[in-house]
Amino acid sequence: MSVSQMNEHAPLAAAAPATAGARALGLIGALASGLLFGVGLLLSGMTDPAKVLGFLDIFGAWDPSLALVMVGGITAARIGVMLIARRGASLSGLPVCLPPKRAIDVRLIVGSALFGAGWGLAGYCPGPAVVSLGFGSSSALALLVGMLVGLWGVPHSRPRR
Amino acid sequence: MSIAWQAFTPWSALGGGALIGLAATVLLSVNGRIAGISGILAGLLRAPGDRAWRFVFVAGLLLAPLVLHFFAPGVGVPPAVVGAPDARFLMLAGLLVGVGTRLANGCTSGHGVCGLARLSLRSLAAVAVFMGTAIVVVFVLRHGLAGAAA
Numbered sequence: 001m002s003v004s005q006m007n008e009h010a011p012l013a014a015a016a017p018a019t020a021g022a023r024a025l026g027l028i029g030a031l032a033s034g035l036l037f038g039v040g041l042l043l044s045g046m047t048d049p050a051k052v053l054g055f056l057d058i059f060g061a062w063d064p065s066l067a068l069v070m071v072g073g074i075t076a077a078r079i080g081v082m083l084i085a086r087r088g089a090s091l092s093g094l095p096v097c098l099p100p101k102r103a104i105d106v107r108l109i110v111g112s113a114l115f116g117a118g119w120g121l122a123g124y125c126p127g128p129a130v131v132s133l134g135f136g137s138s139s140a141l142a143l144l145v146g147m148l149v150g151l152w153g154v155p156h157s158r159p160r161r
Numbered sequence: 162m163s164i165a166w167q168a169f170t171p172w173s174a175l176g177g178g179a180l181i182g183l184a185a186t187v188l189l190s191v192n193g194r195i196a197g198i199s200g201i202l203a204g205l206l207r208a209p210g211d212r213a214w215r216f217v218f219v220a221g222l223l224l225a226p227l228v229l230h231f232f233a234p235g236v237g238v239p240p241a242v243v244g245a246p247d248a249r250f251l252m253l254a255g256l257l258v259g260v261g262t263r264l265a266n267g268c269t270s271g272h273g274v275c276g277l278a279r280l281s282l283r284s285l286a287a288v289a290v291f292m293g294t295a296i297v298v299v300f301v302l303r304h305g306l307a308g309a310a311a
Binding site for chain 2: 065
């Protein structure tokens with residue numbers, strides 16, 4: 001079965017409940033991933049809103065650095081995508097939950113435009129906002145208040161079958 | 162357009178980006194999950210069960226500055242923002258980020274890193290739209306509509 005056929009709402013291994021060992025491995029994996037993700041955001045410059053806005057200001061004095069964050073990120077994430085496609089299962093035995101294939105719709109475009117507007121206003125996307133709270137940024141705290149209200153207020157979209 | 166070479170930090174950007182991608186690889190291959198921050202946060206707020214791994218992941222994000230400080234003091238934490246926008250402005254920006262990423266089912270991590278790594282066309286469209294909109298907003302804020310007409 002190909003990766004694209006796996007579905008968030010019908011995980012492959014849903015039949016068998018996750019064992020305690022699988023769940024423990026999953027928690028270790030999630031903690032390691034969160035730490036690595038946060039350290040990566042800090043080192044890359046993504047947690048500096050001034051640098052983010054300098055990257056988005058392509059008609060001013062443009063700082064192209066953050067394009068390289070995407071290059072590094074996509075390349076390294078590709079390893080995981082190929083690994084999971086080859087194995088067809090996670091290393092812990094937890095079910096693989098990938099977003100189902102869906103068409104490009106109005107919701108995606110409008111949502112991305114609203115997100116881009118918010119990102120351009122303040123220079124924070126969700127990850128850096130959380131990490132910046134970790135070093136006590138009051139700006140990030142204010143932004144997170146608005147962001148969590150927004151995340152909470154919009155129901156999850158279910159793909160139409 | 163001119164390039165601000167004095168601000169250009171190619172190696173830390175590439176290296177930091179690689180760590181972000183490695184984190185996505187760990188979460189996908191160990192947990193079978195996509196490392197999309199907005200989705201993980203929304204799951205913490207709304208998903209009925211399955212909160213533990215999301216909670217631990219977010220704890221990792223919050224602890225990252227402390228861990229980095231332990232190994233490399235002074236590295237990574239940006240200088241305090243000079244002339245930071247006021248709290249109401251930041252909350253409005255945050256609200257747009259929250260509503261937008263939920264409607265779009267993803268942000269810079271879920272679409273920009275994981276989605277593009279999966280060669281998803283939906284993610285490519287999302288990235289093009291949020292990058293484009295952000296660039297327009299920064300242009301208007303910094304150079305004004307008068308600059309656009311010129």
